[in-house]
Amino acid sequence: MSIPGAQRALTGRxxxxxxxxxxxxxxxxxxxxxxxxxxxSESVLAQPPxxxxxxxxxxxxLILAVNLGNYQLxxxxxxxxxxxxxxxxxxxxxTLLTLLLGYPMAYAIARAxxxxxxxxxxxxxxxxxxxFLIRVYAWIGILKNNGLINQLLMGLGIIDTPLEMLHxxxxxxxxxxxxxxxxxxxxLYATLVxxxxxxxxxxxxxxxxxxxxxxxxxxPLSMPGVLAGAMLVFIPVMGEFVIPDLLGGPDTLxxxxxxxxxxxxxxxxxxxxxxxxxxxVVLIIPFMLLRHYEQRNQEAQ
Amino acid sequence: xxxTSPAPGAADTASTTAxxxxxGISKSFGNSYAVNNVSLDIQQGEFFSLLGPSGCGKTTLxxxxxxxxxxxxxxxxxxxxxxxxxxxxxxxxxMMFQSYALFPHMSVADNIAFGLKQTPMARxxxxxxxxxxxxxxxxxxxxxxxxxxxxxxxxQRVALARALARHPRILLLDEPLGALDKKLRExxxxxxxxxxxxxxxxxIVVTHDQEEAMTMSSRIALMRDGQIEQLxxxxxxxxxxxxxxxxxxxxxxxxxxxxxxxxxxxxxxxSCDEAGADLLVRSSEKMxxxxxxxxxxxxxxxxxxxxxxxxxxxxxxxxxxxxYLGGISIYHAELPSGKQxxxxxxxxxxxxxxxxxxxxxxxxxxxxxxxxxxxx
Numbered sequence: 280m281s282i283p284g285a286q287r288a289l290t291g292r293x294x295x296x297x298x299x300x301x302x303x304x305x306x307x308x309x310x311x312x313x314x315x316x317x318x319x320s321e322s323v324l325a326q327p328p329x330x331x332x333x334x335x336x337x338x339x340x341l342i343l344a345v346n347l348g349n350y351q352l353x354x355x356x357x358x359x360x361x362x363x364x365x366x367x368x369x370x371x372x373x374t375l376l377t378l379l380l381g382y383p384m385a386y387a388i389a390r391a392x393x394x395x396x397x398x399x400x401x402x403x404x405x406x407x408x409x410x411f412l413i414r415v416y417a418w419i420g421i422l423k424n425n426g427l428i429n430q431l432l433m434g435l436g437i438i439d440t441p442l443e444m445l446h447x448x449x450x451x452x453x454x455x456x457x458x459x460x461x462x463x464x465x466x467l468y469a470t471l472v473x474x475x476x477x478x479x480x481x482x483x484x485x486x487x488x489x490x491x492x493x494x495x496x497x498x499p500l501s502m503p504g505v506l507a508g509a510m511l512v513f514i515p516v517m518g519e520f521v522i523p524d525l526l527g528g529p530d531t532l533x534x535x536x537x538x539x540x541x542x543x544x545x546x547x548x549x550x551x552x553x554x555x556x557x558x559x560v561v562l563i564i565p566f567m568l569l570r571h572y573e574q575r576n577q578e579a580q
Numbered sequence: 581x582x583x584t585s586p587a588p589g590a591a592d593t594a595s596t597t598a599x600x601x602x603x604g605i606s607k608s609f610g611n612s613y614a615v616n617n618v619s620l621d622i623q624q625g626e627f628f629s630l631l632g633p634s635g636c637g638k639t640t641l642x643x644x645x646x647x648x649x650x651x652x653x654x655x656x657x658x659x660x661x662x663x664x665x666x667x668x669x670x671x672x673x674x675m676m677f678q679s680y681a682l683f684p685h686m687s688v689a690d691n692i693a694f695g696l697k698q699t700p701m702a703r704x705x706x707x708x709x710x711x712x713x714x715x716x717x718x719x720x721x722x723x724x725x726x727x728x729x730x731x732x733x734x735x736q737r738v739a740l741a742r743a744l745a746r747h748p749r750i751l752l753l754d755e756p757l758g759a760l761d762k763k764l765r766e767x768x769x770x771x772x773x774x775x776x777x778x779x780x781x782x783x784i785v786v787t788h789d790q791e792e793a794m795t796m797s798s799r800i801a802l803m804r805d806g807q808i809e810q811l812x813x814x815x816x817x818x819x820x821x822x823x824x825x826x827x828x829x830x831x832x833x834x835x836x837x838x839x840x841x842x843x844x845x846x847x848x849x850x851s852c853d854e855a856g857a858d859l860l861v862r863s864s865e866k867m868x869x870x871x872x873x874x875x876x877x878x879x880x881x882x883x884x885x886x887x888x889x890x891x892x893x894x895x896x897x898x899x900x901x902x903x904y905l906g907g908i909s910i911y912h913a914e915l916p917s918g919k920q921x922x923x924x925x926x927x928x929x930x931x932x933x934x935x936x937x938x939x940x941x942x943x944x945x946x947x948x949x950x951x952x953x954x955x956x
Contacts, residue, residue: 480648481681483668485695486746495694499685 311559318552321346328546349553358532359554363561365532369448369523370516373455374509377463380456381508385467386497389474396472403464415454415525422450422526446528454522459515463508470504471497503576510569514562534558597660599624599750599782600645605654607640614640615651616806622799624749627776627783629793631829632803638786641803642752645784646675659749669698674748678755680739682727688738689714689723695746713741716775733764740775750782757792769795790830794818802826819878820952827876827954834882834921835954836875840867847948850875854919860892860948865955874954879910881950882923884942891945897921899940909934913942 320329321344335342353359388399406414421427422444429441444450474497482492520535534554542551598621607615615637622628630638643649644656647668656664663671682691692713696706714720717737727735743751756772757765773796776783787793793800794814801811810817810826821827824835838850838859848867850859861875885891897913900920908924915921923944936942
């Protein structure tokens with residue numbers, strides 16, 4: 280017995296649509312459920328360092344021990360709240376800085392002559408060919424007390440004592456903005472290059488000066504790119520660990536770094552998991568906003 | 581064909597202040613001229629068309645009027661003021677773009693208000709003006725829609741309203757009907773003429789569609805390779821083209837190669853091997869015997885003669901092809917020289933069969949006033 284063609288096509292379609300779902304389920308939803316479960320368990324000095332949720336199953340009675348203490352601790356200990364605020368601040372400010380730096384770059388590339396665009400985009404993408412870690416390490420060499428900048432400034436006699444740059448918030452911002460700039464430039468470029476230039480001519484024709492043309496036409500029409508770029512920078516920076524760890528000082532407080540400390544240094548897996556769960560919730564909110572905006576935009580088209 | 585009265589001044593009345601004056605405008609892209617030494621006067625209130633095939637420079641000319649291109653040589657004067665180097669946003673000119681270029685993120689009302697917001701204006705007055713404009717082009721119910729929610733015809737109206745909102749002295753229209761289907765195009769042609777007459781704004785239209793230019797314009801500048809081939813009222817351009825190019829760009833036409841025999845006053849006798857007869861034409865220009873020229877006759881000017889009828893221009897032929905178009909039929913007759921002559925007949929009576937049939941011998945003639953002499 281053969282399957283009718285339409286049926287087969289449907290099966291094929293289900294298979295293709297099903298694969299990403301399977302992937303997301305296996306590698307995102309399931310691990311997250313583990314993390315959630317872990318965050319509700321109790322920390323102990325043992326191997327593994329936590330107690331399982333399921334304590335007992337006897338005579339048809341299941342005894343679960345749901346420990347909300349980790350979340351309680353996150354709420355009570357102001358350290359975590361401060362870390363969240365600090366992460367939000369660093370991620371927010373970094374996003375703003377990459378936007379301010381990335382927008383003119385993307386704009387210039389999108390307006391460059393056709394044959395210049397690809398080479399210019401390559402310059403933006405090229406750093407990706409080197410390991411992220413190595414590039415961050417390179418900044419240590421540039422920023423440290425006897426590093427490139429200080430040696431140069433002292434050699435020129437501009438300063439006598441080296442500037443304290445490494446292990447400061449300044450270094451963290453430098454590292455983040457440098458590393459995440461391409462994620463801002465790429466989506467911005469994609470929207471700006473598609474902008475219909477006759478719209479600007481139409482605006483000019485209607486008496487609109489160049490600067491106002493930008494504010495009233497180019498900027499609003501590039502908002503999808505701004506939002507996409509902002510998400511691509513903001514979300515990973517919120518959980519960033521490597522840059523604050525390598526370039527930041529002991530007072531640089533970020534959730535990613537805190538998670539690392541709880542997990543590896545304090546061996547408090549449940550608390551680290553609770554922290555991860557909270558971070559996820561914090562990140563889902565802007566993502567939902569983006570989805571909402573995109574949907575509205577798609578409806579508009 | 582509606583025809584507004586021809587403009588009082590032609591290009592040679594240099595003393596009056598024209599609405600638009602171009603003085604020796606040239607513009608090249610790379611090493612080819614898009615516009616080559618064009619001079620032109622357009623009067624206030626004219627409906628002026630720049631007609632020509634793509635690449636003839638008509639759009640470049642329009643863009644130089646709007647200020648999007650700067651001429652390499654020459655001057656652009658608007659109401660007597662030199663505007664050659666004035667940026668688009670400071671010119672008293674508005675343009676309706678071929679693609680309409682409506683702002684996709686703004687509603688219809690905001691699109692129309694956009695130009696008004698660029699100059700200080702009370703909110704109430706601005707809203708009033710927007711309402712007025714929407715009424716003018718009959719799109720009032722669409723005020724809150726976004727451009728993507730409109731049909732092509734509605735977009736065209738919004739673009740027109742937006743371009744007119746600032747009360748421009750001159751409105752530039754780049755292929756204003758190009759994106760519309762045939763039915764809508766015919767309807768909109770008349771509306772454009774009505775709006776233009778009501779507002780008294782100078783309209784300068786770029787089009788490649790000769791019918792469109794004929795229907796709407798008070799004058800047409802026929803362009804070719806960056807230069808103006810002929811500048812005339814539609815009727816003159818059709819009836820008395822001066823070059824072969826002008827003759828064949830607008831409508832269909834029969835061309836005969838001929839030689840001058842003699843001139844008596846404004847009557848010129850020609851010998852024409854192609855026609856197989858001597859021909860008579862009226863021309864006030866001085867012609868020398870032996871001079872070669874081209875005689876042009878429109879198909880509808882060629883009459884079917886009954887046997888024995890006389891005409892100053894008389895040729896014999898045999899019907900080769902018949903095209904029945906409903907209202908009229910187009911016939912191709914072959915002359916003994918092999919030359920094909922096109923002529924049309926109105927189908928006055930409803931007959932099941934064509935009054936003329938293939939292979940039939942016919943006698944054709946036309947009046948000496950109904951043809952023109954082309955020297956180029």
